[in-house]
Amino acid sequence: MNEILCAVRKLSVTYGKNGGQATALHAVDLDVIAGERLAIIGESGSGKSTLACAVAGLLPEGARMEGKISWPSRNTPPVPGRDIGFVFQDPTASLNPVLTIGEQIAEGARQHLGFGWKKALDKALDLLNQVRIPLPERALAAYPHQFSGGQRQRIAIAAAIAARPSFLIADEATSALDMVVQAEIVSLLDELVRENGMTLLFITHDLALASGFADRVAIFENGHLVERGATQTVLYRPQTAYARSLIANHLDLASPPLLSGSPPP
Numbered sequence: 488m489n490e491i492l493c494a495v496r497k498l499s500v501t502y503g504k505n506g507g508q509a510t511a512l513h514a515v516d517l518d519v520i521a522g523e524r525l526a527i528i529g530e531s532g533s534g535k536s537t538l539a540c541a542v543a544g545l546l547p548e549g550a551r552m553e554g555k556i557s558w559p560s561r562n563t564p565p566v567p568g569r570d571i572g573f574v575f576q577d578p579t580a581s582l583n584p585v586l587t588i589g590e591q592i593a594e595g596a597r598q599h600l601g602f603g604w605k606k607a608l609d610k611a612l613d614l615l616n617q618v619r620i621p622l623p624e625r626a627l628a629a630y631p632h633q634f635s636g637g638q639r640q641r642i643a644i645a646a647a648i649a650a651r652p653s654f655l656i657a658d659e660a661t662s663a664l665d666m667v668v669q670a671e672i673v674s675l676l677d678e679l680v681r682e683n684g685m686t687l688l689f690i691t692h693d694l695a696l697a698s699g700f701a702d703r704v705a706i707f708e709n710g711h712l713v714e715r716g717a718t719q720t721v722l723y724r725p726q727t728a729y730a731r732s733l734i735a736n737h738l739d740l741a742s743p744p745l746l747s748g749s750p751p752p
């Protein structure tokens with residue numbers, strides 16, 4: 488078995504909310520194994536993004552964290568942006584509308600790998616090829632609004648991996664896309680993670696989407712980690728009623744139920 492990249496122990500996170508306190512995570516224990524594709528699954532508000540932020544050291548000011556997050560194979564915690572790359576749901580929010588695609592992707596390589604502009608732009612061109620943006624030379628000088636939503640997400644992925652992070656966190660990275668484009672982005676992430684030997688934390692409300700490619704899944708309910716294991720094991724032998732209900736309903740947790748109430752007699 489591969490080594491542990493990140494060990495989360497008894498992690499609780501509480502936010503100050505409306506003058507009170509809200510606990511987003513309750514005593515979570517979870518290992519992220521180097522090189523794995525780990526899916527974090529749960530409905531909206533179950534604490535998935537909070538876990539990602541805590542792991543990346545990016546909890547907002549005012550959040551109170553208890554427990555421990557350690558990186559057994561590293562001497563120092565990873566630097567977000569350099570050692571950990573992020574892909575978010577909305578690529579328009581992570582891409583700057585007034586900078587060219589080339590500048591935005593090259594910036595990561597300049598800042599974190601010490602590349603000059605020429606080398607960083609060459610790297611950006613390579614990455615645009617890797618994420619399969621058509622006419623990549625032309626794309627370098629174009630702006631985000633000139634691309635489709637799926638292409639913008641590919642560009643955001645290229646920017647996220649420009650500094651060669653060993654750990655990639657994709658937080659609902661496909662949720663804003665239609666189903667065909669979702670599947671393409673998942674397959675691209677899967678391919679990039681394998682080719683570059685990265686570890687992937689794939690956060691989603693969509694168990695079906697995650698189970699298609701994740702090595703392991705961790706299911707969250709109301710801030711509690713309720714079930715985790717190899718994807719096949721959890722799918723075929725779920726241990727908790729919650730996991731069983733997700734699988735039985737083949738749930739996309741963001742979808743409202745089609746019908747409410749009891750069926751007619």
Ligand SMILES: Nc1ncnc2c1ncn2[C@@H]1O[C@H](COP(=O)(O)OP(=O)(O)OP(=O)(O)O)[C@@H](O)[C@H]1O
Nearest residue numbers: 502503504511530531532533534535536537538547
């Ligand atoms: N900055 C914050 N300040 C106050 N409360 C927060 C903050 N961020 C998250 N929360 C609360 O913490 C809980 C967990 O939120 P979190 O975003 O981690 O869940 P999630 O599973 O990622 O949800 P979603 O899929 O909707 O993003 C929710 O009740 C949310 O309202």
